[in-house]
Amino acid sequence: MARAPVLAAGGIVLRRQATPLIAVVRLRKRNEWVLPKGKLDDGETPRAAAEREVLEETGHEVSVHEFLGTLVYDSGGRCKVVHYWRMEAGDEPAYELMYDIKAVDWLPLEDALDRLSREHERAFLENVGPIALKAAALDGAARRKAAKPATRRPRRTVAPPPSVSEPDTVPAQFDAQVTQEEPRSTTEAAEPAISAPAAAESQIPPSFASDIEPVVIDAVPMRPSHASRRNLIQRVRDWLRRAA
Known part of the structure; x- marks a missing residue:
C-alpha cells in the first residue's frame, strides 16, 4: 500500500x-x-x-x-x-x-x-x-510611485474681465474720428432750411425774373398761433420783390 x-x-x-x-x-x-x-x-x-x-x-x-x-x-x-x-x-x-x-x-x-x-x-x-x-x-517600483507626492500643474493665471466703466482716455484714432464728425450746433443744423429760399433765388435764370409778378396777399389779422406762417409769407414777399 x-x-x-x-x-x-x-x-x-x-x-x-x-x-x-x-x-x-x-x-x-x-x-x-x-x-x-x-x-x-x-x-x-x-x-x-x-x-x-x-x-x-x-x-x-x-x-x-x-x-x-x-x-x-x-x-x-x-x-x-x-x-x-x-x-x-x-x-x-x-x-x-x-x-x-x-x-x-x-x-x-x-x-x-x-x-x-x-x-x-x-x-x-x-x-x-x-x-x-x-x-x-x-x-518596489510600485511602492515608490505610490509614496511619491503627486505634482500639481501650476494654475493658469486668468486675466480679469474688462472693466465696464468708461476708460479715462480714448485711443488717438477714435479721438480723431470724433473730432472730424463732431455734431454741429442747433443753429448750424437749422441754417440750410432757413437759407433755402436764397439758394433757390440764385438758381433762377435772369430771363425769367421779369415774368414774375409780385403776389399780393391781403393783410388779414392773424392769430398769435399763426405767427410762424406770417413770417414765411413775409419772406416769400421779400424774395419776390428782390427777384423783380
Whole structure:
C-alpha cells in the first residue's frame, strides 16, 4: 500500500537591498544548507504553514506574496510535496532560530545557488529565483510611485474681465474720428432750411425774373398761433420783390 505524500511549505525569502538577498538555512543534524520550509500541522493551510516555518527557521517576520511553484521529490522512501511562495523579510530578526536550525545566511541569487546542498532545491531556485527577483523589483517600483507626492500643474493665471466703466482716455484714432464728425450746433443744423429760399433765388435764370409778378396777399389779422406762417409769407414777399 502506497504511503501518503508528505505535505510541506516554505518560501523563497528575499531581503530588500541594492542587491536583493535570499535566505538559506543550515540544518543542525545533517549540516546541510537548504531553503526554509517545513511540514504542515493538522488543519493548517499550505500558505499559513509556509509563513510559520519561515519565521521559525529564519527568525524574521515576513510578508507573503505570490505563489511560485511546487517541488516534488523523494525523501526517505516517501514522496514529499513542498509549495513555495515569494516572501519579503525585514532587515532585523524578530525571534530566535528554532533548535533544528544552526544558522541562516542571506546571499545573492548566484551565491545562494552555490550554497545549497541538495540538487533538486538548486534546480528549483534556479528556475523560480529570477521570477521572484523581478516580482520584488516591480513591487518596489510600485511602492515608490505610490509614496511619491503627486505634482500639481501650476494654475493658469486668468486675466480679469474688462472693466465696464468708461476708460479715462480714448485711443488717438477714435479721438480723431470724433473730432472730424463732431455734431454741429442747433443753429448750424437749422441754417440750410432757413437759407433755402436764397439758394433757390440764385438758381433762377435772369430771363425769367421779369415774368414774375409780385403776389399780393391781403393783410388779414392773424392769430398769435399763426405767427410762424406770417413770417414765411413775409419772406416769400421779400424774395419776390428782390427777384423783380
